[in-house]
Amino acid sequence: MRYNPAEIEHKWQKKWEDDKLFKVEADNSKEKFYCLEMFPYPSGKIHMGHVRNYAIGDVISRFKFMKGFNVIHPMGWDAFGMPAENAAIENKSHPAIWTKSNIAYMKTQLKQLGLSYDWDREIATCDPEYYKWEQLIVIKMFEKGLVYKRTSHLNWCESCQTVLANEQVEDGKCWRCDGEVRIKELDGWYFKITDYAEELLSCTESMDGWPKKVLTMQQNWIGKSFGAEIDFAIENTDEKITVFTTRADTLFGATFMSIAPEHPAAKRLLSGTAQEKDGLVFIEDILKEDKINRMADDKEKKGFFTGKYVMNPLNKRRMPVYIANFVLMDYGTGAVMAVPAHDQRDFEFAKKYDLDIVIAIMPEEQELVPEAMYEAYTGPGRLVDAAQFEGMHNEKAKTEVVEFLAEKGMAKSTVNFRLRDWQISRQRYWGAPIPFINCPKCGTVPVPEDQLPVRLPEDVELSGTGGSPLRKSAAFLNTTCPKCGGAAERETDTMDTFVESSWYFLRYCSPKCETAPFEKNEANYWMPVDQYIGGIEHAILHLLYSRFFTKVLRDLGYINFDEPFKRLLTQGMVCKETYKCEEHGWLFPEEAEGGKCCKCGKSATVGRVEKMSKSKKNVVDPNKLIQQYGADTARLFIIFAAPPENELEWSDQGVEGSFRFLGRVWRLVKNNLELLQQSFGTGGDETFIKEMLYHTHSTIKKVTQDIDKYHLNTAVAALMEFVNFLYKAETRLSADGEKQVFKDALTALLKLLNPFTPHITEELWEEAEMKEILSRSDWPSYVEEYTKTDEVTVVVQINGKVRSQLSLPRDCAQDDAFTAAFLDEKVKGYTDGKEIVKQIFVPNKLINIVVK
Template structure:
């Protein structure tokens, strides 16, 4: 045995042996207890970063430990290969997304192999391959048959720089989760998955995931956002005596209906422009609606805004008090909550109170404690506590909790409302107006309308001869050989394919099942293999996916179960959300953010830029990011210290669930430790 520790020769020797012997290949064996270990698969950006290294190192240790304990371990790897980042990068590099993606996959695969992770590479998959997404298209057709996939026109989140729609979950503080630019509202016809059909089940089972961090289940429960209350019909006051029309309002406080003195509609509500048309308020309403479409109006952000609105020139009738209420459109009314209409009770809701004071609207007290003598004209703030009913007709004197039930009964008996449950969760909009994604297997026919393609015609292959357009616009609508097709129903040759592609989160909602039989050609997966390996025993990935990928995967698995394709509801038994890898930033007054190798510590203790020798400002420790250049290239570590030192540092520098602060001294310490181990063994 050589005396000097030489990680390159040692690691390459054993890695070659592992690969030749097929040591990490997994086979279903009913005689052995299985263990499915999975890390969230990466987007093939071109290079592995330290966040990947930490995530995969944690998973690899668990996989190796379980093998040594006698478990039959499945530990696969693949590529989340569709989506906007690859398309944008390809445009920037004057390349094709397919070329760009497959080159990056080859590079990242070689990096992962060099680090020595114990993957079964025979199960490798890439979601951009037709043999993968054909089954996604097949399931789309099945969901369409069952009404779980549908198309409708609605206001959606539109990112202008990315030229595509975003799901609600992909908008962060009004910004696109990908490019960080403002998102606005736009009215488009889109495809949706009916995740709301599963809202209650997803919510209930959030408490039946003992292997998940409380933080993640709490985030999902809050996003689903269950509210119990009543839906009430307010008749629109129509002086012309036209056909009666109502506005449906959801409220959790039906005990306060008598105190409703005005109505607020979300700017996107279809009645806003309809009711204001032809009135003196029409121009101001249109201006307000347009301005609101350009603002972040997520629930979290709206709470911080000053409340504002405009009268739309119409009134409605309070169904219990008979009062005539002015209708406003307001920035705090959200289409994503309830019906998009708010019954405003300023005496008992602080937001409504502030709005009423601002616009000089009536305030009527309907709940008061015994010792109180509340007066709407003199109140300094809303009263939100319990009490007895006042100014509420036959319900006067009741405890307001009793009145909740009594008024709900009255609404139902008189057919002017009903008890109901509302969820913050909205159906998942999966249409993307981009090229690099799985085609949606539907056809638009002038004669037959929207028609699903025949299963025998799957996969609908994304054409790779498309020329990408500047600004990210999809070339598919103008690509006649693809877009023009025959109607599957009537045979008309002037039909058009659906040219939107699927959200890339659709691909990642079932890849863990496909790993069980990645080369199976008769269906989405081999049921026998899935029955053996699934669910995933330990899943590892970032907490940033709590509401996106993790919630969508739970929904998708329920759809598969209801179709008889799987026997379980939850795809992941245990979840570990590893901490981020962090490092301080370095900023040069001339060159901005600097890479670590562009920073030099000189003899007098100063820190300077290697490009201009000006003093560098060392900033706070933050998550490693390309934009701030506080990144460490794993290749540099592998060349200098080897894979084992790199992995050792990732494991020992911080507990898995905590953020890891990068330390060159920590890496050096790991290298010295392995040298001592080597000398001891030698």
């Protein structure tokens, strides 16, 4: 009778695999459902964050299977990346060997969780059969003008020895290794994601299945703003500097210009001047700083005077040009017309360097005096000292000033985006080779399609320093030009690993396709993904890139839809308290038992609850958890402990509680196996039968609706309440009719619980001698009439405060309800002897009595 998960879980995992229970094919006669969790990087072991992500997806997939959908639920490996290369260097092995070994081990771990994956669709992005098609897509993009190479100032991670996209720099550090990032001038390949900026932004308005927070993050990152480009002539030259501004109305107050250290004009303006040497040192120092920190409001404003001036196109004011740390090339044109009276950053800069502050906009009921100002005025007003625009309201002037300058060829209205093109070049080995050849005669030439894939050579020496290891492989580097047949060199940069993850969901649709990246008909049947699940940390990385790639593939004719993911669920992190010893630092939970460090016996301090991480050792090993409690307990706890989108705080007591609950389910069904194997007639206590029907059908309704809304934790809570009721009902059974309804209730329980805990429910289902496998049975339906009781709970408020609750007949008449309320002892205490001012009645819900 004792529940022992070790005896049953492997049995069912093997049966599902042997029977290929979750293998699916496209079927136009069935409604499809594509459920997908973000695929893992094969680091070596799964962690509890993986378990949570995949358990959520598995509940949804199994539920949809039982609801009759044709469900595709694939799994694969995001297998390229720097950690594999670094591990290979450290362990003197090869990244491919390290990666494939990790994949094999992690695949075993995932199977131990009983996840309903169609393993026949498995992919690994490091396989040439995968990246061959990625290289083809990149060539097609190049032919469309969506891929180009240029020299620019790029984010460089010294630790990883590679370039990073802007989105991969977090607070000045590398997203992968947390190492410091500096700016370095390098050649690099780019995707023209900016060509899709407008569409990427506008589509967010109709993406109802995505969390608002993620959409807002993408909208802010794309950063659309309306304004104007205005030309400022450089004094005594034929050159000009163009600025982008949303505040053309303040142009009369512009007193100097600030340009980014990365601006092409910065070094040119310094050239040949007495301050050139110091200026170049200033530029180099600023480029070492994090871009985000440079823009921070509390960051000290630093500038360097170039010795040159530009002319204000409106009033011909001579404006000194400064190189400033707070101006970035990533926004606008990398040059800013500085209006210290009406911009706080400019104000602080002007105060520091004793530059002119000129009022351009005067508020209606205030007289601004530059010498008396302690901050910039950014509100509305009318233009002053503004020639023909004198007295004009500043909102109107935004348009009028631009139109005036446009007639003179000195300005134009424009739209600016914060989004910059995606830099995909990486100076590492373990990535997909960029499929181009550099010919001294023909320039950049794509690798011919019949020569794809450009394979990574296996005999490359890896050191982790000195740029791309592929440059050291003569066999890889040296080739012939496909156009002229002359000597040429292969591109030695590899692709950002986010390229692989930007289309993998499409390859799952037909992973064995040998003629194209995927079968078009298959992709158009399965896609878009109906439910995508993963971390919010990818909001402006993977999720934005995937949307871009989908639109590109649509325009290349591969697919006929616009967005990759209909619904997105961003699961919360798994957190746990930390433990620390003064002598030994962070401790694993098992090293701090009884409040003592097991290494030295000193006190172990309990720290904050934080995201589980290897560095702080506040981790739980899924393997140990499964060995001790079973996969069903791990799944149930991690689903029940918190709503999917919230952080989950680990609780050993919660795990124990989940295990005990499954033990109760086990005993309840085992005790009634004989009953489950029989058929019964009718008859019995109608009230009791009605009560059982109510609990059964209301639970089916609650669990069904909660899973549909992804309120998975409350669905589990409803099942726990249902089990409590069934234990009580079990003791009252006598007549055949009662036993039949109880049998139906047990059957419904196993079906409802199956998506959450598939092993235990399959075993009990089989022992009950049911004909079909439970995972392929139909989801139970409910009768709406049975979900209603004859009595309802009505809340009684006195002056808006809850004072009592009444059990009343459903649809009780208003007069009868108030009679019952005034007879209630609790209500009497607040109403006896008092004047009744008002009586409010909401049928079946509320009584509110207002008294003086």
